[in-house]
Amino acid sequence: MSNSRPNIGVTGPDKGGRAAWWFARFAVFLHGGRAIHIYPQKGLPDEDIHGLIIGGGADINPERYGAEEVRELFMKDEKVSSVRNFFNYLLTILFFPFIYFLRKILSASSADIDNNRDELEFGLIKQAVDKKIPILGICRGAQLLNIHFGGTLEQDITSYYTEVPRVHSVWPKKRVEVDENSMLYDILTFRKVWVNALHHQAVDELGKNLAVVAKEENGIVQAIEHTDRDFILGVQWHPEYMPQIPAQRRIFEQLVTEARARMKK
Numbered sequence: 001m002s003n004s005r006p007n008i009g010v011t012g013p014d015k016g017g018r019a020a021w022w023f024a025r026f027a028v029f030l031h032g033g034r035a036i037h038i039y040p041q042k043g044l045p046d047e048d049i050h051g052l053i054i055g056g057g058a059d060i061n062p063e064r065y066g067a068e069e070v071r072e073l074f075m076k077d078e079k080v081s082s083v084r085n086f087f088n089y090l091l092t093i094l095f096f097p098f099i100y101f102l103r104k105i106l107s108a109s110s111a112d113i114d115n116n117r118d119e120l121e122f123g124l125i126k127q128a129v130d131k132k133i134p135i136l137g138i139c140r141g142a143q144l145l146n147i148h149f150g151g152t153l154e155q156d157i158t159s160y161y162t163e164v165p166r167v168h169s170v171w172p173k174k175r176v177e178v179d180e181n182s183m184l185y186d187i188l189t190f191r192k193v194w195v196n197a198l199h200h201q202a203v204d205e206l207g208k209n210l211a212v213v214a215k216e217e218n219g220i221v222q223a224i225e226h227t228d229r230d231f232i233l234g235v236q237w238h239p240e241y242m243p244q245i246p247a248q249r250r251i252f253e254q255l256v257t258e259a260r261a262r263m264k265k
Helices: 018-030 088-105 117-130 140-148 184-189 246-262
Strands: 007-011 032-040 052-054 133-137 169-178 192-197 208-216 221-226 231-233
Touching: 007 018, 007 117, 007 246, 018 032, 018 246, 052 117, 052 140, 088 169, 117 133, 117 140, 133 140, 133 246, 140 221, 140 231, 169 184, 169 221, 184 208, 184 221, 184 231, 184 246, 231 246
Parallel strands: 007 032, 007 052, 052 133, 133 231
Antiparallel strands: 169 192, 169 208, 208 221, 221 231
């Protein structure tokens, strides 16, 4: 029955972002949830929300964390080792043209600041935290979580890639190491995972009661989680674009599981 599915709010921009919405919606549906699209022009949904996904997109206004805007020279470098698991690699090859095409035609530029979206999503995060609703932050969403809890961002990560190539790809071509004592590790069940990379900013100073639970070799933060709450998780990558990888699907599965448990209370 449809009413047995927990409602998962999925945020996005007014323009663009359709590919991310479709893939997140599929991931939520696949694991028994009902995705509800939330964006500034639409405003807050009428339905009760049992789980929240803060999606990727525009840069967050640096005034939100007490900084001035820094313009970077955005580099794109695709030279990095391929995925080792052949089966996942083969599926990635099959999925990639479809995902890449959808992102190109349906996504807006993510570099510009979107103050209306900032306002909406910070409000949603506050409500979700107050009501103990599980939260998944994706890319920008992970950064928003960090700022909400008092952290800051590194606006220009170019300097971290002087010795290793900087990856910018929807492919899972970047390897990150996961803390074995984290909720994220319990979900993924792997200490080292391959992820995609579509960001040009990252977590800098960590927010209150947050822990870094995944990093790149060069120290760039790739995932954070709350230390005192059951499910407040932020990942710098886009798991919705990797449905071919079971470990990435489990992130959405756990979110829906947590949301369903809350729905029954």
